[in-house]
Every structure is written in C-alpha cells, then in structure tokens.
Amino acid sequence: MKILSVAVCSALFLNFSLANSELIEKAKSFGLVALPKDKTSLEKFIEESAQDSKVYPTTQARVELGKMLYFDPRLSKSGIISCNTCHNLGYGGADNIPASTGHKWTPNPHHINAPTVYNSVFNSVQFWDGRAAHLAAQAAGPMTAEPEMASSPQRVEEIIKSIPEYVKFFEKAYNKGVDIDFDLITATIGIFERTLVTPSRFDDFLNGKENALTKEEKAGLDLFIEKGCVSCHNGVNLGGSMQAFEVVSKYKFANIGDFKGDKDGMVKTPVLRNIMLTAPYFHNGAIWDIEEAIKEMGSIQLGIEITDKEANSIASFFKSLNGKMPKITYPILPPSTKQTPKPELDY
Ligand code: HEC
Ligand code: HEC
Known part of the structure; x- marks a missing residue:
C-alpha cells in the first residue's frame, strides 16, 4: 500500500514537472522569448x-x-x-x-x-x-x-x-x-x-526555473497562448511590433482622440512587461482596469468573448511580468551659467 502511494505520488509529481517543461516549450514555440539569465549575455x-x-x-x-x-x-x-x-x-x-x-x-x-x-x-x-x-x-x-x-x-x-x-x-x-x-x-x-531593462519571474520560468511562477500564473500563461494573444504579443517584449488593430470589431473607446495607427491602420503592439504598473491602457488611455483591457482585446482583436474568470487568470500571469527595476541614482545636474538660455514659460 505504502509502495503504491509513493508510486502514485511520484507519478503525479513527474506529470506535474513534465507539464511545466511542456509549458515552457510551448511558450517558446509560440514565440515568447526570455531575457538571458547572466549579466554578460x-x-x-x-x-x-x-x-x-x-x-x-x-x-x-x-x-x-x-x-x-x-x-x-x-x-x-x-x-x-x-x-x-x-x-x-x-x-x-x-x-x-x-x-x-x-x-x-x-x-x-x-x-x-x-x-x-x-x-x-x-x-x-x-x-x-x-x-x-x-x-x-x-x-x-x-x-x-x-x-x-x-x-x-x-x-x-x-x-x-x-x-x-x-x-x-x-x-x-x-x-x-x-x-x-x-x-x-x-x-x-x-x-x-538601453539600461532600462527589467528581468522578471517570467524570464526565470522560461529559462527553466519551474517554480518561478505560481500555479495561477502558469494557467494564465497557458490561456494567453491558447486564446491567441501570442500571435501579436510575442518576442522578448510580448509586443513591440506593428500589428493590425480592430481586426474583428471596433474598439469601444475609438471616439476618444483621433489616433488611427500608421498609414495602413497598424498600431505598435504595447510591451506587456510591467503592464500591471502602467494603467491606463490602450493608445488613448481610456481603460483603467486590466481585466477590462484583456476582455476588450479578445473582442476587437480575436472575436472571442473572454470571461471574467479567464481575464482574471491572464491578469495573474501579467503579474509575473513585473520586473526587477534597475537601481537608479538620481543624477546631480551641472549648474547653468550666464550663457545658458533662460526658461521660457510662455505665461
Ligand atoms: C509630455 C510628455 C512626454 C515627454 C516630456 C516625453 N515623452 Fe516620450 N512619449 C510620450 C508620448 C505621449 C509618447 C507616445 C507618442 C506617440 O506614439 O505618438 C511617447 C513615446 C516615447 C517612446 C516610445 C516608446 C514606445 O514603446 O513606443 C520613448 C522611448 C520615449 N517616449 C522616450 C522619451 C524620451 C527619451 C524623452 C525625453 C527626451 C521623452 N520621451 C519625453 C510622452 C512624453
Ligand atoms: C492582432 C494582434 C493582437 C492580438 C491577437 C492581441 N493583441 Fe493586445 N494589443 C494589440 C495592439 C495593436 C494593441 C494596442 C491597441 C491600441 O491601444 O491601439 C494591444 C493592446 C493590448 C493591451 C493594452 C496595453 C497597453 O499598454 O495599453 C493589453 C493589456 C493587451 N493588448 C492584451 C492582450 C491580450 C490578453 C490578448 C489576448 C486575449 C491580446 N492582447 C490579443 C495587438 C493584439
């Protein structure tokens, strides 16, 4: 009996770790890229x-x-x-x-x-x-x-x-x-x-550290891939390239501002690294809530309805994209001289 339960346990364990490495491979095969681990690389x-x-x-x-x-x-x-x-x-x-x-x-x-x-x-x-x-x-x-x-x-x-x-x-x-x-x-x-780069737990995970993400974050990553978000949000920034916008339907806040993308209506896909820190979202900053932004993406870009639960799961994954910020010492600026042009505030 004891032997059996040990066997079951290790089978489960094996299965779990296999799922982890499978998810890592899956993420990579869909074009997600980790920042290299060591400083020189x-x-x-x-x-x-x-x-x-x-x-x-x-x-x-x-x-x-x-x-x-x-x-x-x-x-x-x-x-x-x-x-x-x-x-x-x-x-x-x-x-x-x-x-x-x-x-x-x-x-x-x-x-x-x-x-x-x-x-x-x-x-x-x-x-x-x-x-x-x-x-x-x-x-x-x-x-x-x-x-x-x-x-x-x-x-x-x-x-x-x-x-x-x-x-x-x-x-x-x-x-x-x-x-x-x-x-x-x-x-x-x-x-x-160039120095403003923020390695995150997501990178650790893709680089093979299987426990870098929580269960919820892993499920969210899988959903992000399964729903097709990766077709545009890929590469090392999970974004950063030009993509079609309003593929299936109109953006619900399209009336705010007059931004229409480039000459072909393409828009630069935003970087999703640190996305939880940079609300409000979309080119006109009309959406404050990340889950609403995710659901809106589903309907305008993929023509699918994303449930509250699914949006919540993808948002959990986004937390793993909060990176380690570089330490920045506030610079002491050299003083102006008599020759320095004066500020013009145009009061
Ligand atoms: C008044 C606010 C403001 C100031 C000041 C400002 N920016 Fe920006 N920055 C913006 C806005 C708005 C955009 C997006 C504009 C667009 O896409 O047409 C932008 C875009 C950018 C981008 C592009 C990022 C991307 O993902 O496309 C970079 C990089 C950037 N700014 C760096 C700078 C630097 C460097 C300075 C100082 C020389 C600067 N910005 C000053 C508001 C500002
Ligand atoms: C067809 C390409 C495409 C697909 C598919 C796509 N996106 Fe986007 N995503 C974009 C573009 C382009 C924008 C910028 C839209 C704008 O503001 O004009 C964007 C914006 C976003 C934003 C707002 C980012 C910010 O900083 O303002 C989030 C969050 C986001 N997408 C998540 C997702 C999720 C989650 C999915 C899957 C359900 C998804 N996207 C599917 C191209 C895509």
Whole structure:
C-alpha cells in the first residue's frame, strides 16, 4: 500500500514537472522569448537589440551622461519638463494618466497615452504608429514637440554647450572636441535607455526555473497562448511590433482622440512587461482596469468573448511580468551659467 502511494505520488509529481517543461516549450514555440539569465549575455543581447549600437556602442560614461540628460528639465523650453516627467522611472516608466500632458499643461492633441520606456530598447519600432526606428531617433521627437518639451534642436545644443561640465562629460564619453549636436545628444539619451531593462519571474520560468511562477500564473500563461494573444504579443517584449488593430470589431473607446495607427491602420503592439504598473491602457488611455483591457482585446482583436474568470487568470500571469527595476541614482545636474538660455514659460 505504502509502495503504491509513493508510486502514485511520484507519478503525479513527474506529470506535474513534465507539464511545466511542456509549458515552457510551448511558450517558446509560440514565440515568447526570455531575457538571458547572466549579466554578460544580457548585455550582449541588449547591444544586439539596440539598432543604433553599431554607430554608438554603449559605454559607462555615455550611460551616465545620458541619464543626466534624461533627468534634465532644461532640455525643455519651460525648464520644468524632462523625459522623466512623462516616463517616470519610479512609476513604471510612464506618466500613468490618460493623455500625456506637457508644455503649458497641453494634453497630447491626439489624446495619446505615454508608453513605458522600460524595455523599449527591444521594440522593433518606437511610438504607437511605429514612426521611429530606434531610441535615438525617438528622443528627438518629444524634445521638439510643442505639446511635450516644446524646445528646438538649436536651443538644446546651446544649453548643453553653455555648461562647461556638460561639454567635459561629452568629451569624456566621446572624444576631445566632439561636435555636441542634437543627434549626439539624443543618441546619448538613447544609450541610457538601453539600461532600462527589467528581468522578471517570467524570464526565470522560461529559462527553466519551474517554480518561478505560481500555479495561477502558469494557467494564465497557458490561456494567453491558447486564446491567441501570442500571435501579436510575442518576442522578448510580448509586443513591440506593428500589428493590425480592430481586426474583428471596433474598439469601444475609438471616439476618444483621433489616433488611427500608421498609414495602413497598424498600431505598435504595447510591451506587456510591467503592464500591471502602467494603467491606463490602450493608445488613448481610456481603460483603467486590466481585466477590462484583456476582455476588450479578445473582442476587437480575436472575436472571442473572454470571461471574467479567464481575464482574471491572464491578469495573474501579467503579474509575473513585473520586473526587477534597475537601481537608479538620481543624477546631480551641472549648474547653468550666464550663457545658458533662460526658461521660457510662455505665461
Ligand atoms: C509630455 C510628455 C512626454 C515627454 C516630456 C516625453 N515623452 Fe516620450 N512619449 C510620450 C508620448 C505621449 C509618447 C507616445 C507618442 C506617440 O506614439 O505618438 C511617447 C513615446 C516615447 C517612446 C516610445 C516608446 C514606445 O514603446 O513606443 C520613448 C522611448 C520615449 N517616449 C522616450 C522619451 C524620451 C527619451 C524623452 C525625453 C527626451 C521623452 N520621451 C519625453 C510622452 C512624453
Ligand atoms: C492582432 C494582434 C493582437 C492580438 C491577437 C492581441 N493583441 Fe493586445 N494589443 C494589440 C495592439 C495593436 C494593441 C494596442 C491597441 C491600441 O491601444 O491601439 C494591444 C493592446 C493590448 C493591451 C493594452 C496595453 C497597453 O499598454 O495599453 C493589453 C493589456 C493587451 N493588448 C492584451 C492582450 C491580450 C490578453 C490578448 C489576448 C486575449 C491580446 N492582447 C490579443 C495587438 C493584439
């Protein structure tokens, strides 16, 4: 009797662990990709993913300088808005309001929500309509956009060049006498953003640590695959590529804002890493509740009804995508000089 129960137990146990490894294989075969486990492979993977890393390889000096620029509000016309205003690194890498709001309290004219900057280095394109190929090209957008930082390339260059310590940092990061132009400034911010990567329990699981996910999270992962969410939310970011939107039916809040995707109506699939930290959801931030967002996806993209229970299960899986945030020491910014252009608040 005793022998039998031991046998049954181990059979069950075997079955369970087989299911785990099966789920791992299944997830991988559907295109889900883990961040590499060890530091060196992860750094290599990031460098390969950063599309401008051949021209601008990552170095520690560039990362440190890029971090200062990321936090420096002087790059905006008003002197009060930095990248971190809308992509708050302590708050999921986003602003977590429906329509991003910038210069002079101006909401995004298309009622667009700010995506997280965490893990954005792995996106195949940037922006909701995919109009920027990589992070450096992306960073040029907000600095000059009127509703965001409202600055200009000349102003940004003038500000940096008027601060001798910045000039010194650029020379240290690149070479003596380097031409500090707008492109170099945005590229350097992009280099800092490469470090905003958040390995999670989901990665541990795909990398073979079978108990990294709870039973509920595993069931949610399986459902996420079975329902067909992976057909668009795949790769290392479970998103980040352009996909069709409103495949089966219309988005119920399509009337808020006028965003229509790219010229073919395609939309950049959002990154699902840290998704539990970045409500509200959808391009216009119209849905606050993750389960409602999941159900809406089922109906507009797949033409299926997702029950409350199923939505809850997928949301459990999403918790495993909350990653380990990099430790960021707030940079001390070099002081302005007499030559530094003054803030223009346009009162
Ligand atoms: C006023 C708020 C605001 C400021 C300031 C701002 N952004 Fe953004 N950011 C947005 C919004 C809104 C979008 C989406 C715009 C779109 O898709 O058209 C965005 C998109 C992005 C993306 C693309 C992410 C993705 O998944 O597509 C990155 C990366 C990014 N911003 C980085 C930056 C950097 C770097 C700075 C500073 C130079 C910055 N942002 C300043 C609001 C802001
Ligand atoms: C045909 C491709 C496709 C399929 C299938 C799909 N999605 Fe999406 N998903 C997208 C796109 C594109 C968006 C962005 C929509 C927008 O806001 O315009 C999105 C947005 C989301 C969001 C909001 C993210 C954010 O940051 O705002 C969540 C959550 C989500 N999807 C989960 C799911 C789940 C769960 C499934 C399966 C039930 C699923 N998706 C199926 C393409 C897809």
